[in-house]
Amino acid sequence: MADDSRLARLRGLVAESGHGAMFVSDLVNLRYLTGFTGSNGALLVPTEHDPVFLTDGRYRDQAAAELGAAGLGDVEIVVTRDLIGVAAGRAPADLVAETHLIDVDSWEKLGRPEASGRLVERLREIKDDSEIAALRRACEISCSALEALLIGPLAGRTEREVARDLEWRMLELGAEDRAFDTILASGENSAIPHHQPTDRQLRAGDLVKIDFGARVDGYHADCTRTVVIGPAADWQREIHAAVRESQAAGLDRLRPGVPVAESNTAARGSLERAGWLDAFTTGLGHGVGLQIHEDPFIAAAHPGRLASRTVLTMEPGIYLPGRGGVRIEDTVLVTDPDHGGEPDVLTDMTTELLEID
Template identity: 40%
Template sequence: MRQRGNTGYFPAYPAHRVAPAPSGPDTGYRHFVPLRGRHVFSRCGIRESSVPFVTKEDKITVALLADTRFENRRRKIAAHFAAQRLDSMLVTHLTHVRYLTGFTGSNGGVIVNKDLSAKVATDGRYTTQIADQVPDLDCLCARACGPDLLREVEGPRRVGFEADYTSVSELEKLKEAAGDNVTLVPVTGIIEQCRLIKDHTELDRLQAVAELATEALKQLLDAGELAVGRKEHEVAADLEYRMLKLGAQRTSFDTILASGLNSAKPHAGVSDKIIDDGDIVTIDYGAHLDGYNSDCTRTFIMGHATDFAEEIYGVVHQSQAAGVEAAVAGAKLVDVDTVCRDIIDRAGYGEYFVHSTGHGIGLDVHEKPMASTKGEGILEPDMTLTIEPGIYIPGKGGVRIEDTLIITDGAPKVITTMSKDLTVIG
């Protein structure tokens, strides 16, 4: 946890933060007791001796204010409520629950009110975990998080729900729980819009996981594990193992390691094909760490480079470099796509560039913004964007080069730093 400096004065903050008390069945409600003094303080990872000017009881406030990013995120979404006359918003999409609270369990929900009060819910498996991860909110213990949070609402109120992530059957359960006093309002895009601009914690984590993944690929190449005669899945397994050994919790998506004719398939995955001399090998891979993901693609040539491989590599390299240069604050997303696409078009390979130029990355591997022929909006500082043009010619092969960028007030910051020069291995 990043500690923030203090002035010796902290505004009043509710002290009724929760830890589960052993009462009530897992299928119903569970009562909670407040955390006091050093218990909250140590739970938040701050040494008591490091914070001056406060009593032991005041240290509850210090611990809870030391990291306010989740409260700030809830404030950002609440700012959108007035436009739809919302009193509250129910959030059950787990990625968004994590974004708003820090809770990482597999069953959870949160209801955020326009006065910025909020309540989380999870089932009995996670009561200890949620007390650790969300010390600043009251928690309801129930299996059906969305419906049970709605039953806590005192109407009449207008409550938004995530229309894009709610199935028909789930909506029926929400309606039943809402009763006559709660009006359910379908909401789309509010949280996604807030997630576009990353906070400093998010940017730090994205930088760290990108560096980890870059180091794993460097180690793979230095060890000679990408080699003629090896199978695609063997090399992919070595790369994934190196990411895990360096600290990744998992891969961010299924690794793509496509050699020879397989490189003409943008999402080829991996196979038991043996890598041959002269093959183009495209590696699209990523690591997942502390909720955040990396995404990078590099293409290599094995043994010797054919004229065809050198030509399309050069075109993609030029296109990708131009896209990185164009991805500045204020640029239209559609224009970034056009810059990359025009270079490939002029080289005569336009029909073989079959996907968008890039996407945002964060808690999800693919998230807004999107740089494509239909891309909407402009780039702003602290957004993320991949730039990944490619050429894929069936029966011959393909090349893709991808970087992840952080948009700044100046030139974009490239956080996937592996060399993009044409590399012939062996």
């Protein structure tokens, strides 16, 4: 739930940048700051005056209710069809805006504001207690749904059927929605990182890669497990073990104060030593929260250090075109140093290679 402390922190960052106000128009950032879930809104955040929320007549009552629930009942709500124009008329000359997201016409109408530098996204990297609780619940639902799915026989069912079954189980367990379109890839399709489920039937000998997650209170879970139908072949065991070891190496570096790039180095180094680095063709991990992919992104070029209460994924993989692939992915909370700094894996489910019917 949003609260005034988020707006206060944003106001402080804007003041530190030497500007007088920020214009926020991204709907995800609006939800984070105010609790608003509608499809049209904006927020003007001056450093020396109260914020102003702008929306159209469709969302008059919704905005009042959601801002009130977020503890922002005193924020002025302006109902208008010209959000940009009204904001421009009330903003100081030294305005910053989300120039990485707005179009050129809006930028011109706002008076060509300077770039805000992803200030809200920086705030969103550090999760508060309510956010962590929602993420934890989304991950619990996800794991429970998959564990129940894997009890029943999968051989003979189609990728599409199994994917829909998993999504329905998450809804039945209390998810408000799936976090994203489920990736259910079997056999040779498991070598395709973002395969879309088809009518291919699962059969004995298949690797089955399942990338999925539930959404709770707007917050996303992200988890991948790879299983095999029937007894696993030696090559399947080999690549699964290599991915599992790579993930463990990367997870070990998800600690407060550690450079983000170190987890990338550790996970890739493990795959290189095993001889499989060339078969890892995707990113290693990313932040997750109100969006399924958000800052920070784990990469060799990332200049920053991990902060406690950041939530990220760790998802190495091996993809062998025409044969099959393995990915193991978890959603992980970087914990406070006072708690030992041990990574807290929110998708708490075995990563062993499961042989199922």
